[in-house]
Amino acid sequence: MQNQRRMEVAVGAFMLLGVLALVFMALKVSGLAWETSNKTFQVEAYFGDIGGLKERSKVTLAGVTVGRVARIELDQQWFEARVLLELDESLQGKLSKDTAAAIQTAGLLGDNYISLTPGIEEATLAAGDTLRDTQSALILEDLINQFITRSTQD
Amino acid sequence: MLDWLARLGRPVIHLLAALGRSVIFLFQSLAGWPRSYKAVQLWMRQVYSVGVLSLIIILVSGLFIGMVLALQGYTILVDFGAEQALGQMVALSLTRELAPVVAALLFAGRAGSALTAEIGLMKATEQLSSMEMIGVDPLKRIVAPRLLAGFFALPLLSIIFTMIGIGGGWLVGVDWLGVDAGAFWSNMQASVDFQADVLNGFIKSLVFAWVVTWIAVFQGYDLVPTSEGISRATTKTVVYSSLAVLGLDFILTALMFSNL
Numbered sequence: 303m304q305n306q307r308r309m310e311v312a313v314g315a316f317m318l319l320g321v322l323a324l325v326f327m328a329l330k331v332s333g334l335a336w337e338t339s340n341k342t343f344q345v346e347a348y349f350g351d352i353g354g355l356k357e358r359s360k361v362t363l364a365g366v367t368v369g370r371v372a373r374i375e376l377d378q379q380w381f382e383a384r385v386l387l388e389l390d391e392s393l394q395g396k397l398s399k400d401t402a403a404a405i406q407t408a409g410l411l412g413d414n415y416i417s418l419t420p421g422i423e424e425a426t427l428a429a430g431d432t433l434r435d436t437q438s439a440l441i442l443e444d445l446i447n448q449f450i451t452r453s454t455q456d
Numbered sequence: 457m458l459d460w461l462a463r464l465g466r467p468v469i470h471l472l473a474a475l476g477r478s479v480i481f482l483f484q485s486l487a488g489w490p491r492s493y494k495a496v497q498l499w500m501r502q503v504y505s506v507g508v509l510s511l512i513i514i515l516v517s518g519l520f521i522g523m524v525l526a527l528q529g530y531t532i533l534v535d536f537g538a539e540q541a542l543g544q545m546v547a548l549s550l551t552r553e554l555a556p557v558v559a560a561l562l563f564a565g566r567a568g569s570a571l572t573a574e575i576g577l578m579k580a581t582e583q584l585s586s587m588e589m590i591g592v593d594p595l596k597r598i599v600a601p602r603l604l605a606g607f608f609a610l611p612l613l614s615i616i617f618t619m620i621g622i623g624g625g626w627l628v629g630v631d632w633l634g635v636d637a638g639a640f641w642s643n644m645q646a647s648v649d650f651q652a653d654v655l656n657g658f659i660k661s662l663v664f665a666w667v668v669t670w671i672a673v674f675q676g677y678d679l680v681p682t683s684e685g686i687s688r689a690t691t692k693t694v695v696y697s698s699l700a701v702l703g704l705d706f707i708l709t710a711l712m713f714s715n716l
Contacts, residue, residue, distance in 0.1 A: 306497070309504045316508045320612030323619040327654045331547050331622060333645025 341391035343429040344372060347403045347416075352383045353439025355405055355414040361387050363418045368393060371416065387416065387433075399425040404437035414439055478674045485595040485603060498601040506567040506602070507609030511616070513566055514559060518617040521554060522546060522624025530633050539633075543640035544647040546625035550618050551648060551657040552713065557705050559614035560664035564697040567609070568672035571602055572693040575676030576686040584677075599673055606669025607662075614661035656712045663704060668697040 328334045349355075352374065361369035369389035377384045387403070400421030405414055421435070489495065529545045575598065578584050584594040622644075629635045648654065672693045679689035 309501060312508045313500050313503050316503070316511065316609075316612065319511075319616055323612075323615045324658075326619050327551070327615060328650055330641070331551070331618075331644055332648040332650040332654050334650045 342369065342388040343391055343394045345387050345389060345427055345429070345431050345433060347385050347387060347433035347436050348377060348380070348382045349385060349403075349405060349436050349438050350382055351438040351441065352385065353405055353407075353414050353441055355383075355385070355416070355439065359413065359415050361389065361416045361418060363393075363420070365417075368418070385416070394428065395426045397427045398423040399427055399431065400435060401427060401433060402435035402437070403433045405439040407440065474678065477678060478670065481595070481599075481674055481677060482603070482670060485599040489596065489600045489604070495601070498597070499604050502601045502605030503609055506563075506571065506605050507613065510563060510566045510609070510613060513562055514613045514617050515620050517558065517562060518555070518620035519624040519627075521558060522550065522621030522626075523628045525549060525554075525621070526625035526628035526633070530629060530635070539629075539635050540639035541643055542629045542635050543622075543625070543644035546629070547622055547644045547648050548653065550621045550625075551653045553705070553709070555618040555621060556614050556657050556660040556664055557701060559617045559661060560610060560668055560701045561698055563606075563610050563613060563665075564668045564672070564694055564701065567606065568668050568693050568697055569690045571606070571669070571672040572676040572679075572690045573686060575599070575602070575673060576679045576681070576689050579677065579679065580681040580683070580686060582681075599677060602673050603669055606672070607665050610665035610668065611658060611661045614664075615658060618657070652712075659712075660705065660708050663708065664701050667700045667704060671697045671700065 355371060355374065357371055357374055359371045360367045361371065369387055371385060372388040373386040375384050376382075389397075397418070398421040400423045402419045402421065404417050404419070406417050407414055427433075525546050526542060529542050530539055533539045533541055533545070575584075578594075578598065584598065587594045587597060626637075626640065630637045630640050675689040675693045675696070679685045
């Protein structure tokens, strides 16, 4: 009977250790946060070339992450990329309507992300608005190509 | 010519028969397992012997594998000035591949062989048939608790392995080699996704748990009841389950991570 009791305690401790490990993996290793359903609002932007931008890429303002790319699709009429941005709800009514969006690269070979630059207009962005002032991704190969063709022309 | 064909076909038929027997065996032992306190007690005793007693080997090897990963990764990453990415490297390789696979291999060696030998000896000493004589179904009394305990224990062991391995990586990387602790954790959190990495690794170890335990228990139940038969079945358990784990790992990785 004593033996049975010790075994039960050991098995219980084993299970507890397993659950603890799972919690550790969730919180400390994968950085799973509880408030994943943060309130957001969506705006859209059209780009001529999104380069390596992916869904869930980050959107920054002054280098601070303020949102994510929610969806990327092809605009069938103008053959441009239509990018839906999910921005933090606290920014609603604060960003001016002529906010510019540019696709940039983190470091030389890093991931693409969207960087916002606030404008000067009085009117502010609301959900569903379109960002007019956009700048496509800088593609390194294109730059090199241009450089080579220009230097061979001389 | 016909003789030769027959020689070629016999192993195939044997293999198919064994495969069929093992599937029937699995269903017969798991179908209608009683949900009584006694049954839970039997199961718990097996969780103790395959899970809790395997904990030491899992903890020690997890710690050392994490430490080695960090040391090897550091010497390569530091050439590119990217030693901040150490945490990400250790965590990703552990959660995606190393922890499920190595834990399953260790489990096959530590617990699987023991299961085979135990059931095999019971069969050789005719304990199983005497159980049947007194009206106790050995599939329910002996086999089912062991199967269920194995299915349960290995995923837990594998996730504990990951945690300890990351701890070992932290010990070497941050404590000894001086990688910045903040960068170690934040790079890890930025790159490890709970669903894509942690959960998929967990699913892998669930699959391995089924396969390893199934092979081990079936080999024990199906062996030739002699001392030589037991030794051959034990060897087969370790060999088959290691091969199955490594082969399945490739398939699962191709399914889970090929589009990342």
